Amino acid sequence: MRTRTHHDTCIGAGRCFLAAPELFDQSEHDATVVVLADQVTGARPQKAREAVEDCPTRTLYLSEE
Template sequence: MRIRTHHDTCIGAGRCFLAAPELFDQSEHDATVVVLAEQLSGARLQKAREAVEDCPTRTSYLSEP
């Protein structure tokens, strides 16, 4: 699985970063999401799912590679 994002819908809430700081960061410029690890499996995939589900705008999502 991969993490993908729609940067135009990100409001910089930071929930993804708080849920999975090893997978997400926030841009210093505008606080929008920055993906740190695109390819996921195992425990990292579960953390990504939790972070994606917690996003208020559903900016990030998981997809097949």
């Protein structure tokens, strides 16, 4: 599973970072999402799903690649 973003729609709400700080961070420049772990393995898929579901702009999504 891979974490993907539509970076241009991110508003910097920070919910992804709060849901999964091991997977996401926020840019110091504009507070938009920074993906820390492109590949989601182990116990992380559930955290990634929570972050995707909690994103107010649906910027994040998961792919099965």
